[in-house]
Amino acid sequence: MLALAREAAGLTQKDLATTSGVSQSQISKAENGLAALSEEDADALAEATGVSPHLLSWNDQVHGLGTASFFHRKQHSLSQKALRKIQGQVTLLAMRSQRLAHGLTFESPLSLPHFDLDSGITPAEAAQRLRAHWRCPMGPLQGLIDHAEAAGAIVARRDFDTHRIDAISIWDPGESPLIVLNWSLSPSRQRFVVAHEIGHLVLHEGVPPRDDAEKEADAFAEELLLPRSELQRELVGLDVKRAFELKPYWQVPAQSIILRAEHLGVITQRRSRSLHAYMNKLGYLRRGQEPLEFAREEPAIVNEMVRIHKEEHRYSVQDMVSILGLASPRQLGEFEGDSRDGLRIVH
Known part of the structure; x- marks a missing residue:
């Protein structure tokens, strides 16, 4: 948990030693389970990484980017430090979401x-079946995030501090799937990315990594949001004006x-x-x-979930x-906001 908190804060062991005043040797030994932290050192390290000292003793399983549960886009263009920071932030969010859901x-x-x-x-056939499974009417799939959350997923938006990763989804065994979206996505791009991540969850979760996973998730998203049977005729003679x-x-x-018009063969790749x-x-x-x-x-x-705990369970x-496991009440703002009516949470 110390390593996870450090990486989520975007710090190396050397950075953390400088910020916290705890020696890099002590940090390394603690992360590798070779030495226990004193209460004073734990407090200093927690403050430097922006978490509570109690979080450092959590024993949740940590899933990394190399497992089948993590899906991510364009990671090859990011440094290992940046990837570890995003992985750490998403993993902590998954752990915190599980604690919110308790009870x-x-x-x-x-x-x-x-x-x-x-x-x-095929991915397109899977998208057609999901639309039928969700009883979606013809036309645009309205409220895609509503559908994902009604299907048991938890969706969140966070600042990844880069535009090179659109989203990450993770589905730990026995837990709700989590989709974390890059805060910088435009509303239209966000919808496509959500559909892409749903594709990963229904096509690739629990199976060995596939070389074409990204293309398959894109093909799934295209059919889910732009059904061939309804859209193809509207794409004849497509130009930029018509696309808009x-x-x-x-x-x-x-x-x-x-791109959908190209993939359906309505326009050529050159066009x-x-x-x-x-x-x-x-x-x-x-x-x-x-x-x-x-x-x-x-x-x-x-x-x-936060609203229910605060208003109905009377949590302070x-x-x-x-x-x-937050360091201060200010951080709670990341978990609060306007709630929609009609959410089915029984407490």
């Missing part, structure tokens, strides 16, 4: 079934609509590249800064800080 019973009207790609089903006309209705980036070049010239492809954005879908389960702010 609460979730009634999930939907579910996230597993689709076995080795059985011959379709964007507000389907609630995905215009760039995704162009797709030409349209992307034009969008790039207009500045629309820089970190997903397209025009005609719409209201962002916001997660609510974490906020609702300090109680919540203690449960979550």
Whole structure:
């Protein structure tokens, strides 16, 4: 837990030694289980890493980026230090979410079934089956995060301090799946990323890593949000103007609509590249800064769990800080916000 807290804070052992005043040798021995920490050293290390001293004694299992439970995008372009920081932040969030859920019973009207790609089903067929399983009407899938949370997932938004990773999803055995979205995503890009992560959860969770996992999750997301049977005719003669006309209705980036047209064979790869070049010239492809954005879908389960503990279970702010292993009440703001009506949590 000390190593996890340190990495989540973006610190090396040397950095932590300088910040905390505890020797690097003592930190190394503590992280490797070779020496116990004194109460004074534990307090200093906890303060330096932004957690409570009690969190350093948690015994939760830590899952890393190399396991089948962790899915991430564009990691090859990030340093190991940056990856470890994000991994640490997501892992701590998963642990804290589990503690928030303790004592609460979730009634999930939907579910996230597993689709076995080795059985011959394609990612697109899996998306079609999930839409049918969720009883989605024709047209855009409204409230994608609502659907994910109604299926038992926990969704959160956090600042990854980089635009190179859009999201990370993790599904520990016996726990709710967790999807953590990069705070910097535009509303339209966020919807596609959520669909992509759902694809990972229903296609790849619990199976050995697949070389084409990212492409498979993209193909799943395209069919989930842009069903071929409904969209194909609308893509004939596609240009940038038409892509932006379709964007507000389907609630995905215009760039995704162009790629969908290419993948469906409605336009050629050459035409797709030409349209992307034009969008790039207009500045629309820089970190997903397209025009005609719409209201962002916001997660609510974490906020609702905090609300129930505070308002109905009468937990004080300090109680919540203690449960979550936070260093100060200010950090509780990351877990609070507006909640939606209709969430099915039985307490």
